[in-house]
Amino acid sequence: MRKNLKSTAETMRNRGSSFSIREDGAVKKQWRGRLKICLVYPNTYYVGMSNLGLHAVYSLWNDIDEVVCERAFLSENGETPRSFESGRELTEFDVIAFTVSFENDYIHFLRILSQIGLPLKSSDRHDHHPLVIMGGAAISMNPCPVAPFVDCFVFGDGEEVVADLATTMRATPFLRHDKKKILEYLLAEVSGIFVPALQGYFPEQPIKRRGLKFINSFLTKTEIVSNFTEFSDVFLVEVSRGCPQKCRFCSVSYTETSTRFRRLSFLKSAFDEGIERVGRVGLLGAALSDHPELLDFADYIVSRGGEVSLSSLRVEAVGPKLIELLVHSKQKTLTLALETGSQRLQEVIHKRTQLDTLSHVVTTALDAGVKNLKFYFIIGLPTEQTEDILQLADLIKRVHREFLAKSKSLGHIGTLTVSLNPFIPKPTTPFEACAHVRVEELERRFRLIMTELEGLQRLQINHEGWDTAILQSVLSVGDVDASEFLLATHNDGDNWRKQVPRFQSLIEKTIYTPKTLSHVLPWSFITR
Numbered sequence: 001m002r003k004n005l006k007s008t009a010e011t012m013r014n015r016g017s018s019f020s021i022r023e024d025g026a027v028k029k030q031w032r033g034r035l036k037i038c039l040v041y042p043n044t045y046y047v048g049m050s051n052l053g054l055h056a057v058y059s060l061w062n063d064i065d066e067v068v069c070e071r072a073f074l075s076e077n078g079e080t081p082r083s084f085e086s087g088r089e090l091t092e093f094d095v096i097a098f099t100v101s102f103e104n105d106y107i108h109f110l111r112i113l114s115q116i117g118l119p120l121k122s123s124d125r126h127d128h129h130p131l132v133i134m135g136g137a138a139i140s141m142n143p144c145p146v147a148p149f150v151d152c153f154v155f156g157d158g159e160e161v162v163a164d165l166a167t168t169m170r171a172t173p174f175l176r177h178d179k180k181k182i183l184e185y186l187l188a189e190v191s192g193i194f195v196p197a198l199q200g201y202f203p204e205q206p207i208k209r210r211g212l213k214f215i216n217s218f219l220t221k222t223e224i225v226s227n228f229t230e231f232s233d234v235f236l237v238e239v240s241r242g243c244p245q246k247c248r249f250c251s252v253s254y255t256e257t258s259t260r261f262r263r264l265s266f267l268k269s270a271f272d273e274g275i276e277r278v279g280r281v282g283l284l285g286a287a288l289s290d291h292p293e294l295l296d297f298a299d300y301i302v303s304r305g306g307e308v309s310l311s312s313l314r315v316e317a318v319g320p321k322l323i324e325l326l327v328h329s330k331q332k333t334l335t336l337a338l339e340t341g342s343q344r345l346q347e348v349i350h351k352r353t354q355l356d357t358l359s360h361v362v363t364t365a366l367d368a369g370v371k372n373l374k375f376y377f378i379i380g381l382p383t384e385q386t387e388d389i390l391q392l393a394d395l396i397k398r399v400h401r402e403f404l405a406k407s408k409s410l411g412h413i414g415t416l417t418v419s420l421n422p423f424i425p426k427p428t429t430p431f432e433a434c435a436h437v438r439v440e441e442l443e444r445r446f447r448l449i450m451t452e453l454e455g456l457q458r459l460q461i462n463h464e465g466w467d468t469a470i471l472q473s474v475l476s477v478g479d480v481d482a483s484e485f486l487l488a489t490h491n492d493g494d495n496w497r498k499q500v501p502r503f504q505s506l507i508e509k510t511i512y513t514p515k516t517l518s519h520v521l522p523w524s525f526i527t528r
């Protein structure tokens, strides 16, 4: 169904890579007289362009006539990153704005600063250097591990704050002349921002995240269609923000001000655009399963000749009508985030999926034409015991049996994929102060599952190295001391594993020691 990129699409050479990228929708503006912002995703073009937040901020800034916003990414061969639109050096911009969704990208952030020749620490940068600002989902939870490297953080929804930032910066003569003055000015004029150089690493006054109140006044959708992203054949449209479920391990319900749903009447133009430009529309939103108009969205897109694709769903949302629409849209895989195979742990984490309803969902999906199933699980959840792990293995075995039997009777056998991920405590959640399960124990639990599942056909198990949980947890719940770990990693060729022995006491304090009630969490100055 994918349509060709328009003939006006420009063929660009991805700097530092050998493939050719075709895009439709990039904005090119003259620089003269405009505030120049380089929006940087600290990962590769492929990863960054798959992030809807980057598209949203790019569009919001370029909608302002007095602003020119270009993009940059991590180069894959070590070359100095340059802006994608005009090929300029990043230091030619007034502002370098990083958007960070995942903590592991902090390592790339430092690499980019060093590649473009900027001193890493904010205090070592001078008045003539571009201002380094940072926002994104990871930052809105806990900016502390990168606090010494950033001039100004932005907490919350971009829609609310990017125009304020641009207007305020344009209104002063201080940009690239007097860094302290511009930071003071921003702090006085824009809410939801954090300037460590002026406020310290733990400000006395709380800082409130900016929350988008009127979600039906902004469309958040793919702006640039590219042939080189994870979603190159899908036009993404965000249909909700926040989540009402309040699962205790997930930050979405706790960082967002509330759950907000976009209405079909508001989204029709975005769906039409998606059908026209790509053909397939991907609906995004943490609360997708709870959206009261989910079926209407799918109906609308299919009735206009488009295809619809959905990210992972809660089991409770999957009914015959939804599956029928997915199959009609050629979605071959049904993805469910189950988190745990233990009914007891389902209650502990407040996910509350009734696992005994899973067989019915699987059978309905396969009967309707779904070929593959994918389940997400977390290992190391608070209070998890060996018994819970065995119940997880039992659940997989049961579903696998039913999957094979049903698939054989239908004459086609797809793949059952199980993705196993370590529990990472997230700031702002009820589990934010929980200690992390040690890597050796995570590995033991994983081996136990693998032993139980040995020899099962058409079962694919995906997992990362379990020790990466150390890095992710330190960067997730670390305080400003974690910045030293990042710096040492950077100075040693980005090899974080080599730093583990030297930073053992930081790691013990940050992730293996449960926090008591009197412990002041480093991100607790950020409020909703």
Ligand code: SF4
Binding pocket: 243, 244, 245, 246, 247, 250, 251, 252, 253, 286, 287, 314, 351
């Ligand atoms: S895990 Fe999913 S359902 Fe639970 S709170 Fe997060 S987004 Fe909502």
